[in-house]
Amino acid sequence: MATPQPHAAPTGGRSVLVLGAGHIGHAIALLLSDAGGYALQVADRNLSSLQRVQALAGVATVHVPDAAALEAAVAGCHAVLNALPFHQAAAVATLCARHGVHYFDLTEDVASTRAIRALAAGARSVLMPQCGLAPGFIGIVGNDLAGRLDGGAQALRLRVGALPRYPQGALRYSLTWSTEGLINEYCNPCEAIVDGQRTSVPALDGLETLLIDGVEYEAFSTSGGLGTLTRTWEGRLQQLDYKTIRYPGHHAAVRLLLHELRLRERRELLRELLEGAIAATRQDVVVILAVASGLRGGRLVQESYAARILGRRLRGQALSAIQHTTAAAICAALDLVSSGRLPQAGFVRQEQIALADFLANRFGSVYDVEGTQA
Incomplete structure (x- = not known):
């Protein structure tokens, strides 16, 4: 770059x-x-x-x-x-x-x-x-990567996570963001482009394993991360999706809470449970991976952006990575x-x-x- x-x-x-x-x-x-x-x-x-x-x-x-x-x-x-x-x-x-x-x-x-x-x-x-x-920067970098390929990319895959640096418990997660926003992302439909058409997929679907700089993560669909990208790239991209990055095991625990215990139907109770049982932390890390693949000069190539961002101190005050x-x-x-x-x-x-x-x-x-x- x-x-x-x-x-x-x-x-x-x-x-x-x-x-x-x-x-x-x-x-x-x-x-x-x-x-x-x-x-x-x-x-x-x-x-x-x-x-x-x-x-x-x-x-x-x-x-x-x-x-x-x-x-x-x-x-x-x-x-x-x-x-x-x-x-x-x-x-x-x-x-x-x-x-x-x-x-x-x-x-x-x-x-x-x-x-x-x-x-x-x-x-x-x-x-x-x-x-x-996400939404926000991930749309800026994703749009840039897709635009570097001849006629735009064929596929654009965007992955973001705000994670505790020292995970504890079965969820392997700490509260780093608005609990209301987190529940919204885990429960609402997710926009995507599939086979060139703008569509929606269920939250928590598409579980995958990622390896970034030697660290293993999992990722799954969550709502809202793509912003307006599906409208911008509909008809030009074959595949576009956004997934949240978590440590392995988080998805299974969340699915138990939301689907098997049906807490997605009782969001206020879910918020109370999460805030009462999961500690907040400022010791977090933001992990970003954006990958566009498509043709350049007749050859299939890949353009990517990867970042791992920690918090900082400003005027003697600690700001978490997500802050x-x-x-x-x-x-x-x-x-x-x-x-x-x-x-x-x-x-x-x-x-x-x-x-x-x-x-x-x-x-x-x-x-x-x-x-x-x-």
């Missing part, structure tokens, strides 16, 4: 509102305040969360206890970065569209993305959901819109971002890791 050239940081102190003072909202605020270039505020309805972010990240905060306060905070902003739970995405995007404010989020929820796409018709600002790791990669991706999307390198209105897909632009960005460079093959 050619060494990307860095782009200048935005100037002018445009006002940016981060919605949500949880783990990811805190990481976004920390990255943006450390890098500079924006007038930043963090909003939440939970006062103790706001106080924690203010103390640790040193940013201004605003309390939004109700819908009126939220709308007042959004109005007049340059951009909103939504780090709230996925079921609030469409409502916040509606406010941003009403006030002409650029909107970015991290949702993996397919229905929320469809609703936001519908809002974008005639919008005066950018509406850009799915700006995290850092997710926050960095949405911050890079903000930068690229603010600097004019992306459209300035309407629905923007992740694959509209050039991989070289993303890796050259001051936030996106976390994905330009040593040892990456492409």
